[in-house]
Amino acid sequence: MTGTLDGMDIQGTRKTPSVERTIAELGTVARRKDLLERGYTAWNLKQAVDEGTIRCVARGYFALPDADPLAVLLAQHQGRKTCFTKAEELGLWILRPMPMPHMAVAHGRPVPGFVVHRVKGKQFLVDILRQCVRCGTELEALTVLESAVVLKKCTIAQLRRAFLGSSGAAGRAIVEMIDPQAQSIVETVARYTLKMAGYNVQSQAAIRGVGHLDLLVEGVLGLETDGERHHNTPQGWAEDLRRDNLLVIKGVWKLRIPANVVLYNPELMLRWVRQALQRIDSTTK
Numbered sequence: 001m002t003g004t005l006d007g008m009d010i011q012g013t014r015k016t017p018s019v020e021r022t023i024a025e026l027g028t029v030a031r032r033k034d035l036l037e038r039g040y041t042a043w044n045l046k047q048a049v050d051e052g053t054i055r056c057v058a059r060g061y062f063a064l065p066d067a068d069p070l071a072v073l074l075a076q077h078q079g080r081k082t083c084f085t086k087a088e089e090l091g092l093w094i095l096r097p098m099p100m101p102h103m104a105v106a107h108g109r110p111v112p113g114f115v116v117h118r119v120k121g122k123q124f125l126v127d128i129l130r131q132c133v134r135c136g137t138e139l140e141a142l143t144v145l146e147s148a149v150v151l152k153k154c155t156i157a158q159l160r161r162a163f164l165g166s167s168g169a170a171g172r173a174i175v176e177m178i179d180p181q182a183q184s185i186v187e188t189v190a191r192y193t194l195k196m197a198g199y200n201v202q203s204q205a206a207i208r209g210v211g212h213l214d215l216l217v218e219g220v221l222g223l224e225t226d227g228e229r230h231h232n233t234p235q236g237w238a239e240d241l242r243r244d245n246l247l248v249i250k251g252v253w254k255l256r257i258p259a260n261v262v263l264y265n266p267e268l269m270l271r272w273v274r275q276a277l278q279r280i281d282s283t284t285k
Contacts, residue, residue, distance in 0.1 A: 019048040020064055028067040029075050032060045070101060073113075079103040082117050083131035084144070090128070093147035093185035095140045095263070102135070125154055126162040133163075133171045139192050141171075143185050146178045156180065179203045186225040186259040187214050193266045194273065210246045213254065217273060220280050222247065222254035225262050253280050 019040055023030045035045060045062060048054045057063045061075035074080060081089055083102035088094045100115050108118030117131055129148060133141045148154050156178060163171030177195075181204045182188050194201045194217060205216035213222040224243075247254050255276055261269050 018053070019044055019062075020053045023054060023062060023064055027071060029057065029061060029063040029071040031075075032062065035062065074103060077103065077105060077111050077114075078107075079105040079111070079114070079116075080119075080123070082119060082123060082128060083115070083135050084140070086123075086128050087132055087144045090125075090153070091147075091151065092153075093143040093188065095143050095185065095189065102131070126158065129154075129159070130162060130171065133174060138170075138174060139189065142174050142177055142192060143188050145171075145174055146182055146188050147185065149178055149180050150182055183214065184225070186262050189266070190223060190225050190257070190262045190269065191215055193262070193269065197270055199273070207247065207250065207252060210243050210250070210252075218277060220253060221273065221276050222252055223273070224254065224256045226256055226258055 019035065022035065022038055022040070026034065032045065036042075045054070049056055049062070052065070054062045054064060055067075057067070057072045058076040058078075063072055063075065080086075081102065082104035084094060084098045085102040098115070100113060102117060103111060103114040104117045104119035104123060105111070106118070106120045108116060110116055115135070119127070125148065129145055132144045136144075145159060149156055149159070156175060159175045159178070160172065162168070163175060177192065179188070179191065182191070183204070187203065191201050191203060194215070199217050200219065202216040202219070204212045204214070205222070206212050207222070214225045215223040217223060244254070244256075253276060255272055257269050257272065
């Protein structure tokens with residue numbers, strides 16, 4: 001008698017997972033080499049293709065029938081995600097979607113629909129971050145690098161080492177802007193925008209009895225950069241009301257600025273800040 005129980009046959013020998021299950025775990029597309037290293041044989045792969053559970057999408061690459069189209073295109077060009085495209089996959093903060101995905105290939109030749117980076121061998125996180133500095137604006141690169149530190153994927157010391165030498169000047173300048181206390185991309189963008197406008201900005205300023213303000217401008221104006229995820233809940237709304245009331249009682253001026261204004265209409269944020277500071281100044285004369 002034969003049978004299985006919890007992934008094992010009745011004699012207690014663990015069965016090899018199906019090829020399609022392993023490819024799904026690897027991200028819908030997998031290299032033949034990686035599958036062979038996991039114990040599958042060429043016959044296993046051929047049988048799965050014949051059964052229609054997987055398909056060969058390029059020489060040495062197999063995919064699930066509903067595989068991610070981008071992953072298939074990368075396989076067909078022997079490429080990998082890199083730069084901002086890879087940073088987004090890693091969960092780092094991306095200011096805006098890239099117009100085209102970024103691809104790492106050894107040959108470095110142009111590929112229609114992709115930004116191509118010539119890369120040989122393995123890529124590490126610092127390689128991805130260097131590419132973001134070269135490809136993006138200062139702010140786009142800052143959001144990625146700062147999130148790498150905030151999310152504890154690397155340290156500031158590691159980033160400083162990654163940008164040594166004359167070619168790393170732009171990266172070093174961005175590293176010096178990083179605030180490990182940043183709580184979100186919205187806060188990072190607001191801080192950068194205000195500093196570029198010439199304001200003194202303190203992150204996560206502590207107010208006794210209230211908590212921390214996202215930003216404190218010129219030492220007198222608090223800013224809360226609201227995103228719907230954290231504030232548009234009954235608990236979040238109640239906490240916002242509590243903090244707002246206590247700030248009024250303590251005589252602390254504060255603006256609450258929506259995330260979409262910070263990210264997509266920074267001039268409006270700057271106008272509000274300028275007007276609020278003028279009002280504060282007029283009350284102290």
